[in-house]
Amino acid sequence: MIPTITAFEASPDQGMGLARDMRVRWALEEVGQPYDVRLVSFKAMKQPAHLARHPFGQIPTYEEGDLVLFESGSIIFHIAERHAGLLPSEANARARAITWMFAALNTVEPPIVELEQAPFVEGDKPWLAERIPMLKDRIRVRMDQLSDRLGEAEWLDGAFSAGDLMMVMVLRRLEGDGIVEDYPNLAAYVARGQARPAYKRAFDAQLAVFIAASGD
Amino acid sequence: MIPTITAFEASPDQGMGLARDMRVRWALEEVGQPYDVRLVSFKAMKQPAHLARHPFGQIPTYEEGDLVLFESGSIIFHIAERHAGLLPSEANARARAITWMFAALNTVEPPIVELEQAPFVEGDKPWLAERIPMLKDRIRVRMDQLSDRLGEAEWLDGAFSAGDLMMVMVLRRLEGDGIVEDYPNLAAYVARGQARPAYKRAFDAQLAVFIAASGD
Structure with missing residues (x-):
C-alpha cells in the first residue's frame, strides 16, 4: 500500500x-x-x-x-x-538511535525554532536586536555539547539512523545563522547527510x- | 535487572x-x-x-x-x-499513542518551556512584561487545538497510554499560569492523570x- x-x-x-x-x-x-x-x-x-x-x-x-x-x-x-x-536491529543500539530522535526534537530543535520564528513574531519590537544574540548563545550551548559528543565520528551512534536523519534536518534549520559553521565536525556531519542519495x-x-x- | x-x-x-x-x-x-x-x-x-x-x-x-x-x-x-x-498492542493504536508522545514533546511542550524560562533568562529585561502575554497567547493556540481534539474523551486516543502520560506532565508545567484552567476538559484530563495510583x-x-x- x-x-x-x-x-x-x-x-x-x-x-x-x-x-x-x-x-x-x-x-x-x-x-x-x-x-x-x-x-x-x-x-x-x-x-x-x-x-x-x-x-x-x-x-x-x-x-x-x-x-x-x-x-x-x-x-x-x-x-x-x-x-x-533506519534503525539498528540490535536492541540497545536501536534504543540509542531512538534516543537521538527524541534529542533532536525535544532538546536541539526547540531553541532553533525560537531563533527562526523571532523575526516573524517580534519583527516590529524594539527588543528583537538584543534578543537574537541571546537566542544564538542558547543554541551554541547545545552545539558545544553536540559537537563534543559527535567528536570525529561519522554518525551519532554507529551506523546512520533515523536519529541522524532527524538531527541533520534540525541542524539544517540553522543555515545562514553563522552557528553550525563554527563547528567543523557538525558542518561535516550535516554535509554527510545531504550527500546521501x-x-x-x-x-x-x-x-x-x-x-x-x-x-x- | x-x-x-x-x-x-x-x-x-x-x-x-x-x-x-x-x-x-x-x-x-x-x-x-x-x-x-x-x-x-x-x-x-x-x-x-x-x-x-x-x-x-x-x-x-x-x-x-x-x-x-x-x-x-x-x-x-x-x-x-x-x-x-503504556502502549496498546494493536499496531495502529500503538502508532497513534506514539504520535501523542511526540506531539507532547515537540509541539506542545516547547512554547510552554519558553514561558517557564522567560523570567529566568530575561528577568532583568524591560521587555519581559510585554513578552509574557505573547508567550501565553502562543500556548493558548495549542490549548485550543488540544482541547478540541480531546473533546469529552477520557484520554487522547482510547485507553490511557504513554502519550497521555507525557501530555499530562507537559500540561502540568502550566500550573499557576491561568491557562489550562480556561479549558475544563483539559483541566479534568490532567486531574485524571494525577489521580492514577x-x-x-x-x-x-x-x-x-x-x-x-x-x-x-
Missing part, C-alpha cells in the same frame, strides 16, 4: 527543503518506499478536513489505509519500524513542488 | 514533581518496575561522568546493564516497549527526595 503524506502547497522556505515533509520524504527514500503527496494550502491546513488528520493544523501527516499519523518524529519512527535501514532524491522531490507552484 | 535513573539532588521545583524524572518514575510505576535513583547536583550534571550518560548535561538518564539512555521520551518508550500497560506513587517518591534534601 502506497502511503500519502501532506506537504505545503507553497512552502515558505522557497524550496530549501526545511519544511518537515522533507524529513519524511528522506526517510521514505532511505527505505525505498514510494509515496503519494497531497499538497495543502495554509488556509486548508486550518480547516476541519486537515484538522481531522492533524489536530494542530500542520504538515506533514501520513495516511496508510485506516492509519493516520502526524508529527514527523512519529511518522519516521513508524516507517523505521516497518522497513530496514536518498536525501538528494527527497530534496529534489520537494523542490519540484515549489518550482511547479511558483510557475503558476 | 533493576534500572537506575538520575534525578536532581535538589529539584528547583521544590518537590512539585515538574522535573522530567517524574515522567520516568510515573512510567515505571505504571508498569510495576522497581528502580534505583542516583541523585545528581547541578555541578555534577556538567561533569564528564554525567555527560557520558547525557551529552546535554540534564536529567533523567536511564541505565540498565550496558544500556544508557537519555531523553524522557526515549526512556519512556523503552519502558513501554518492554512492559505492558502510579502517578501518586511516583509523585511521593520524588517529593521524598526534596524533603530529605531540604532537611539537611
Whole structure:
C-alpha cells in the first residue's frame, strides 16, 4: 500500500527543503518506499478536513489505509519500524538511535525554532536586536555539547539512523545563522547527510513542488 | 535487572514533581518496575561522568546493564516497549499513542518551556512584561487545538497510554499560569492523570527526595 503524506502547497522556505515533509520524504527514500503527496494550502491546513488528520493544523501527516499519523518524529519512527535501514536491529543500539530522535526534537530543535520564528513574531519590537544574540548563545550551548559528543565520528551512534536523519534536518534549520559553521565536525556531519542519495532524491522531490507552484 | 535513573539532588521545583524524572518514575510505576535513583547536583550534571550518560548535561538518564539512555521520551518508550500497560498492542493504536508522545514533546511542550524560562533568562529585561502575554497567547493556540481534539474523551486516543502520560506532565508545567484552567476538559484530563495510583506513587517518591534534601 502506497502511503500519502501532506506537504505545503507553497512552502515558505522557497524550496530549501526545511519544511518537515522533507524529513519524511528522506526517510521514505532511505527505505525505498514510494509515496503519494497531497499538497495543502495554509488556509486548508486550518480547516476541519486537515484538522481531522492533524489536530494542530500542520504538515506533514501520513495516511496508510485506516492509519493516520502526524508529527514527523512519529511518522519516521513508524516507517523505521516497518522497513530496514533506519534503525539498528540490535536492541540497545536501536534504543540509542531512538534516543537521538527524541534529542533532536525535544532538546536541539526547540531553541532553533525560537531563533527562526523571532523575526516573524517580534519583527516590529524594539527588543528583537538584543534578543537574537541571546537566542544564538542558547543554541551554541547545545552545539558545544553536540559537537563534543559527535567528536570525529561519522554518525551519532554507529551506523546512520533515523536519529541522524532527524538531527541533520534540525541542524539544517540553522543555515545562514553563522552557528553550525563554527563547528567543523557538525558542518561535516550535516554535509554527510545531504550527500546521501536518498536525501538528494527527497530534496529534489520537494523542490519540484515549489518550482511547479511558483510557475503558476 | 533493576534500572537506575538520575534525578536532581535538589529539584528547583521544590518537590512539585515538574522535573522530567517524574515522567520516568510515573512510567515505571505504571508498569510495576522497581528502580534505583542516583541523585545528581547541578555541578555534577556538567561533569564528564554525567555527560557520558547525557551529552546535554540534564536529567533523567536511564541505565540498565550496558544500556544508557537519555531523553524522557526515549526512556519512556523503552519502558513501554518492554512492559505492558503504556502502549496498546494493536499496531495502529500503538502508532497513534506514539504520535501523542511526540506531539507532547515537540509541539506542545516547547512554547510552554519558553514561558517557564522567560523570567529566568530575561528577568532583568524591560521587555519581559510585554513578552509574557505573547508567550501565553502562543500556548493558548495549542490549548485550543488540544482541547478540541480531546473533546469529552477520557484520554487522547482510547485507553490511557504513554502519550497521555507525557501530555499530562507537559500540561502540568502550566500550573499557576491561568491557562489550562480556561479549558475544563483539559483541566479534568490532567486531574485524571494525577489521580492514577502510579502517578501518586511516583509523585511521593520524588517529593521524598526534596524533603530529605531540604532537611539537611
